[in-house]
Amino acid sequence: xxxxxxxxxxxxxxxxxxxxxxxxxxxxxxxxxxxxxxxxxxxxxxxxxxxxxxxxxxxxxxxxxxxxxxxxxxxxxxxxxxxxxxxxxxxxxxxxxxxxxxxxxxxxxxxxxxxxx
Amino acid sequence: xxxxxxxxxxxxxxxxxxxxxxxxxxxxxxxxxxxxxxxxxxxxxxxxxxxxxxxxxxxxxxxxxxxxxxxxxxxxxxxxxxxxxxxxxxxxxxxxxxxxxxxxxxxxxxxxxxxx
Numbered sequence: 001x002x003x004x005x006x007x008x009x010x011x012x013x014x015x016x017x018x019x020x021x022x023x024x025x026x027x028x029x030x031x032x033x034x035x036x037x038x039x040x041x042x043x044x045x046x047x048x049x050x051x052x053x054x055x056x057x058x059x060x061x062x063x064x065x066x067x068x069x070x071x072x073x074x075x076x077x078x079x080x081x082x083x084x085x086x087x088x089x090x091x092x093x094x095x096x097x098x099x100x101x102x103x104x105x106x107x108x109x110x111x112x113x114x115x116x117x
Numbered sequence: 118x119x120x121x122x123x124x125x126x127x128x129x130x131x132x133x134x135x136x137x138x139x140x141x142x143x144x145x146x147x148x149x150x151x152x153x154x155x156x157x158x159x160x161x162x163x164x165x166x167x168x169x170x171x172x173x174x175x176x177x178x179x180x181x182x183x184x185x186x187x188x189x190x191x192x193x194x195x196x197x198x199x200x201x202x203x204x205x206x207x208x209x210x211x212x213x214x215x216x217x218x219x220x221x222x223x224x225x226x227x228x229x230x231x232x233x
Contacts, residue, residue, distance in 0.1 A: 033219065042121075042208050042223030043162070056219055091162065093221075104150050104212055106221060108162035 002026065004109030006092050012115045013082055021077045021112045025094030032075050033093040033106055034067055043091055049075060082116045089113050119144045119211050123224035130199045131232050137184075138194045138227050140209030148214035151185065151192045152221070157205040165207070168192065170214070196229075204231045 005024045013019050025032050031050050035043035045059040051072040060066070064082075069075040079086055090113075093106040120143045130136035142151070153165040168176045168185050175183050180200075184193045196203055209224040 031219070033221070035221070040226070042210075042226050043221070045220040045222070048219045059220070089160065093162075104214065105152070105164065105167055106212075107164065108154075110161055 004092055004094050004107055006090075006109040006112050008112060009110060010113050010115075012117065014117050015082060015084060017082055018078065018080045019082055019114065021079075021090050021114070023075045023077070023092030023094075023109060025073065025075070025092070026096070026107060028096065029094035029107075030072070030097045031095045031106075032069060033095075034075070034077050035091045035093065037089040037091055037111070039089075046077070079114075082114075084116050087114055087116045119146070119149075119213065119222045121209055121211050121222050121224040123207075123209055123227050125227045126225070127228045127230070129230040129232060130196070132199055132201060134199055135195060135197045136199055136229065138196075138207050138209075138229065140192045140194070140224055142190050142192065142209075142211050144190070144211065144213070146213050150212040150214060151183075152210040152212065153181070153183070153194045154208045154210060154223075155203075155205045156208065156226070157202075162208075166194065199231050201231050201233060204229055 007022045033048040034046040037043040047057040047067050049069045064080045067077045089111045091111045093108045095106045122141045149170045151168045155163045155165050166178045180197045182195045206226045208226050211222045
């Protein structure tokens with residue numbers, strides 16, 4: 001079946017502009033996660049949802065970053081007033097519902113590469 | 118807070134040989150999961166293998182196996198019969214179990230080069 005999809009795959013924007021990054025999880029997956037990955041480093045957690053509820057947003061760097069998942073499926077990560085330091089790969093992942101040993105595994109999308117000029 | 122350490126920034130192996138990538142972690146939790154993810158040049162994140170802390174048996178997936186030493190908090194990945202397609206950056210990751218699951222904590226990564 002289809003995996004996690006993200007759009008756009010690449011985004012170039014000017015400093016000060018707002019951007020919205022979209023994630024479409026694997027069908028039936030109830031948990032959705034956002035991570036940010038700098039070049040040459042491991043991904044860092046931003047936030048996650050169970051259905052439409054945002055369970056943990058402790059990794060969002062500041063109040064310019066927000067995320068929503070209003071219908072429990074597609075999610076949008078929004079960065080307002082972008083800065084050059086926001087340039088990174090933004091990754092989305094989802095995990096299935098169900099029994100222990102199944103729901104813990106996260107499947108990643110291809111990522112959105114954001115460049116702020 | 119949990120930390121994950123990969124002490125080998127780079128490793129290399131000859132095609133068809135075996136290589137082991139190291140990972141250590143620090144946690145006070147008893148219920149957790151450990152993962153290895155592969156990131157090829159395309160920068161996809163591909164799950165390689167997972168291990169539940171409550172299982173003593175080491176996980177295996179075809180040519181990939183782990184050596185999970187819970188007391189030592191060590192979780193190494195062994196790749197047997199290495200292939201050119203195994204060349205990638207490999208990340209070790211930790212996930213706390215129970216009802217608080219969600220946040221994966223990643224190590225810094227190890228770049229694996231496979232020589233023909």
